[in-house]
Amino acid sequence: MSLFSNLNDMHLDVLKEIGSIGTGNAVTAVSSLINKKVQMNVPSVELIEFDTLADFVGGPEIILVGVLIGISEDISGMIMFLMDIDTAHNLLSSVLSGMGIESSGDNLSELELSAIEEISNIMAGSYLGSLSGLTNLRIRQSVPMLAIDMANALLSVPAIEFGKMADHVLFINSSFSVENVAVNGYFILVPDEESFAKIMGSLGVGV
Amino acid sequence: MTKIIVGMADLKVERAPAMLTTLGLGSCVGIALYDPASKVAGLAHIMLPDSTKMQNNQNLAKFADTAMVKMIQDMAAKGANKTRLRAKIAGGAQMFAFNSKNDDMRIGDRNVEATLRLLKQYSIPLVAYEVGANYGRTVELYADDGRFLIKTIGHGNREL
Numbered sequence: 001m002s003l004f005s006n007l008n009d010m011h012l013d014v015l016k017e018i019g020s021i022g023t024g025n026a027v028t029a030v031s032s033l034i035n036k037k038v039q040m041n042v043p044s045v046e047l048i049e050f051d052t053l054a055d056f057v058g059g060p061e062i063i064l065v066g067v068l069i070g071i072s073e074d075i076s077g078m079i080m081f082l083m084d085i086d087t088a089h090n091l092l093s094s095v096l097s098g099m100g101i102e103s104s105g106d107n108l109s110e111l112e113l114s115a116i117e118e119i120s121n122i123m124a125g126s127y128l129g130s131l132s133g134l135t136n137l138r139i140r141q142s143v144p145m146l147a148i149d150m151a152n153a154l155l156s157v158p159a160i161e162f163g164k165m166a167d168h169v170l171f172i173n174s175s176f177s178v179e180n181v182a183v184n185g186y187f188i189l190v191p192d193e194e195s196f197a198k199i200m201g202s203l204g205v206g207v
Numbered sequence: 208m209t210k211i212i213v214g215m216a217d218l219k220v221e222r223a224p225a226m227l228t229t230l231g232l233g234s235c236v237g238i239a240l241y242d243p244a245s246k247v248a249g250l251a252h253i254m255l256p257d258s259t260k261m262q263n264n265q266n267l268a269k270f271a272d273t274a275m276v277k278m279i280q281d282m283a284a285k286g287a288n289k290t291r292l293r294a295k296i297a298g299g300a301q302m303f304a305f306n307s308k309n310d311d312m313r314i315g316d317r318n319v320e321a322t323l324r325l326l327k328q329y330s331i332p333l334v335a336y337e338v339g340a341n342y343g344r345t346v347e348l349y350a351d352d353g354r355f356l357i358k359t360i361g362h363g364n365r366e367l
Contacts, residue, residue, distance in 0.1 A: 050214065050215035050216045050217075050254070051216070052214075053215065054230075054231070060230035060231045068302075068303045145303040147302050147303055147341070148360075149233070149342055149343040149360055150231035150343040150345065151231060152215065152230050152231025152232070152233065152343065153231040153232060153233030153300065153302055153343020153344070154233060154343070155215075155233070156215070156231070156232070156233030156234050156254070156302065156343075157233060157234060157302050159215060159254065160235070160254050160255060160314050163216065163255055163269055164255065164261060164263070166263060167216070167263070167265075167266055
């Protein structure tokens with residue numbers, strides 16, 4: 001029996017709303033961090049088969065920056081934030097411009113890597129904070145872990161977690177732009193099976 | 208030459224001339240089986256070690272144990288001889304440096320361990336492997352001679 005085989009439109013609407021509010025908060029946090037206006041597009045929430053997952057982020061071998069944060073306490077699982085290298089540079093240039101640093105190129109320096117970890121940490125924190133507020137569940141987040149590699153290799157981590165319960169990945173595609181610079185970011189929230197039921201239950205939706 | 212892409216939780220079997228590839232293995236393991244006499248090649252991209260531990264286990268290619276059985280059957284159906292099969296494997300990385308002994312986070316290692324155990328169980332010799340570490344791998348298996356190419360981002364490319 002697959003976790004998602006029982007999902008109906010109401011479940012999906014709830015998930016979409018969680019994704020939307022979570023991403024909205026995350027983007028607001030970035031906006032205040034870089035002190036620039038950030039516009040968010042309406043996120044899409046989809047259940048994607050493993051095979052086609054990477055197509056949603058630009059292809060299986062495209063190089064992405066991935067930040068993984070473990071979650072624990074009332075619910076457990078992980079949240080992953082993915083962005084392409086250009087997006088990372090755009091964010092870094094905004095954040096580090098006060099230090100006279102312009103970010104570009106194929107690689108990221110140590111300073112840039114830790115800045116990206118911190119930005120991701122703040123975004124994930126806002127995302128999870130809103131989830132916690134909506135559900136009244138306590139959520140603790142681990143320190144962020146960063147990797148830069150092929151999309152499929154990074155996606156294998158949340159995909160395997162979903163793979164234990166289902167043949168799909170719950171994928172939230174949230175793009176936003178910073179002062180006309182397009183930024184593409186993707187959140188993947190992976191609650192374990194019990195936590196998934198808890199989230200739905202706390203929102204008054206049975207699984 | 209036909210190029211066949213094996214997705215995540217997927218397996219394919221083909222005769223020469225063909226190239227089977229799977230893109231960006233992370234903690235998953237790519238299991239390549241080859242019969243040099245009949246030139247039948249099989250490639251699986253497994254995500255989890257053991258189907259018997261899961262309720263949701265209909266997708267045979269998702270698990271090392273069920274993928275191995277299905278791939279051997281499919282290869283035999285294409286003319287491979289079970290006793291001539293040999294294996295090369297890649298993947299099983301730990302993509303993120305979780306400072307944890309938690310088994311869930313060691314999934315790459317567990318996928319590799321399960322694969323090695325199964326190869327032994329089915330008496331298939333492991334002739335080459337590149338597993339573990341913390342980076343992704345794209346692999347290509349050539350059915351004409353069984354060569355196995357590994358491509359990485361920033362960690363070089365190799366032929367096994």
